[in-house]
Amino acid sequence: MSESIIQIQHLTKTFGDGETAVHALEDINLDIRQGEIFGIIGLSGAGKSTLVRCMNLLERPTSGTVIVDGQQLSWMEKQADNKDEKVVFISERELRLVRRSITMIFQSFNLLMQRTVLKNVCFPMELSGVTAAKAKKRALELLEIVGLRDKAGAYPAQLSGGQKQRVAIARALATDPKVLLCDEATSALDPTTTASILALLKDLNQKLGVTVVVITHQMSVIEEICSRVAILDGGVIAEQGKVEDIFSNPSTDAARRLVYPGGASVAQYPAGTRAVRVAFNGGTAYQPLIASLAIDCGVKVNILGADTRDIDGKAFGTMLLGLPDDPNEAAKALAYIRAQHNVSAEEVEYHG
């Protein structure tokens, strides 16, 4: 097990006070490790953005400890006059330095529209006082890495969404951060572009060793790149752990709602039903799969739930299939599904 890079302890965030207070986060505990890709998933309003923004103090926690790379950004301190603890923050000055090592990309890219691509990537280096010549050299290297070296002179308005996000990624890497926070970084993109951005993030994670924190409401994003995941539900962490563990064995309602597509509820199926979660990542459409499963293997499966989209004849999303009771047939079906291109399958257990 590698070292922690982000530790969050007993973090709460409340917006407003009194009658109208919104408890966006309650007693959050997280331990994100150096070099991993950590996912945070939840439905809209679950508090994902608030949580990730607490990691760089864009949002100030109401209470709790945030430690990034060994440095405390917020912590609890006993007050001299009474026994109550109060949250204390790192100074503005120190925070600005920390923010160079924990950068962020956004759903809406947030590029400077009046600057060229190159100047956008230079921006964080300008802020930290890197000389213009050095900044330019580094910016060009980064643009090379994200595959946009030839767009250096273009303005953001001339780029597609995917290209804009690549520029934003290059910009976020300019200060050699240890952590890259991604708040719904692919939510504004089509599935093909999403896949390429996710591949880039994975690549950067492997090559540069940068820890990536991915916020999303899409299960497919988690499946695609994350090693561990926390499920956020109504401001609390319902479950966290390895992606494959949670996917194959979701133990809370919140997890099941996300894992079983189409909101399939456990109660609908008898305990002990064998099922398989199939994730489509842009391969063949799902109907032919079900049909050919019947024809090629002679195995009939039930679609228990599906949340797939067809884009240009390619399928994206997930589907829950009920497997036959016969273990041999089930194994055959599973093997057949796994052999498909761009399809991954995991067996799922029910706990009624």
Add this chain to the structure above:
Amino acid sequence: MAEFITTFWAEYGSILLTGIRDTFIMVGISTLFAYLLGLPLGVALILTQPHGIRPNHLLYRLLDWIVNVGRSLPFIILMIAIMPLTKLIVGTKIGVKGAIVPLVVSATPFIARMVETALSEVDAGVIEAAQSMGASTFQIVWKVYLPEAKPSLVLGGAISIVTILAYTAMAGTVGAGGLGDIAIQYGHNRGILSVLWVTVIFLIILVQAIQLLFNWAARSIDKRLDQSAKGHKAFDLLARFAHTK
């Protein structure tokens, strides 16, 4: 016709040229000083507003109130009301010099609002991105707010100049000099309509030229390249400030 022009020019040419020069001086100097004061004031409004990056309720309310009061006083009344102050600062209440103080006092809140409006169009997400990279407040103003709002600021500049030009004409009627003064003295008091019409035509051309120049400048520096949206932006801003006092 040619003869008329020659005699007209011989008689009123130098007066008109002096008037134009005085108008340019008044507009130029007051615009400069009004921006020196109004730009920081507009920036302060943006920073201290409730959702700004340096929210400060009290300061915001105070600045907002000052700007509102300044905006609600008609120029001509303000000019008369602050005459003692004018005398104190520039030593005279009349002439080109005497007009500059009330022009600056009146245009500053106007420009502050214009700057505030232009800066408020900068996407909050971009500001947040800069914050997430560790930008200081000064860096955010200098490297994000002002450059990103440049096209709108330029458009606002045209509106400010035209407004100040209108004020100078009013100031002219109470002895400030410039084209307004000429229009009153020759056109109105002595009934020399030709002089009046020349000033009218000159002012129309001047205002049109300023608008065209600034619109063109704003368009050509704007890298958002969204032609349709750009037209609307310019129109919106104009519409918001079209009514001068």
